[in-house]
Amino acid sequence: AQSVTQPDIHITVSEGASLELRCNYSYGATPYLFWYVQSPGQGLQLLLKYFSGDTLVQGIKGFEAEFKRSQSSFNLRKPSVHWSDAAEYFCAGRMEYGNKLVFGAGTILRVKS
């Protein structure tokens, strides 16, 4: 079955520190992959997406993600976290020619000053 897994439910980092949020996918073929961010009480905002080509994808707000086929992973990174990055982050996947976007359970990021 198609699935997206985010192993970390909560992560706390210090402001200014680097960040990596993990995402693993299980699909028959390489899916289209996305990262979304959700602030409390808000909808989801698209950070970045991967379809094909360059495996390092740049997104908004200084985020990037790297697709690694050998590890079935699509981890989200940021070199220096700001307090405003505190939110919940969702990884999602969608099959080519598929309709359904499947979400991971989310990772809640806390930023301490």
Added chain:
Amino acid sequence: NAGVMQNPRHLVRRRGQEARLRCSPMKGHSHVYWYRQLPEEGLKFMVYLQKENIIDESGMPKERFSAEFPKEGPSILRIQQVVRGDSAAYFCASSSGSGQSNSPLHFGNGTRLTVT
């Protein structure tokens, strides 16, 4: 350039009442998706619609839930005879679609349903 509009933002219903959630997709988008988010859980797919057609309803509960996307007007998610377990945030998303999986989904701010 309005995004996906959902209303109401908050909805309180007593057990047994009906809940109607509305979603207006982004301008030019003809594909609508409904997701449900329970506390401390991710988003679960419910239904995917195009104008006047339900394409995939594999995530919809078999009873009490229905969705439509008429030719004119917003998409409606309808929950009849609500129970406490229906309390959740319901998100609508739209895409330009055309059957392309790489069309990103744009989400509304959700409707938070509370059943008392």
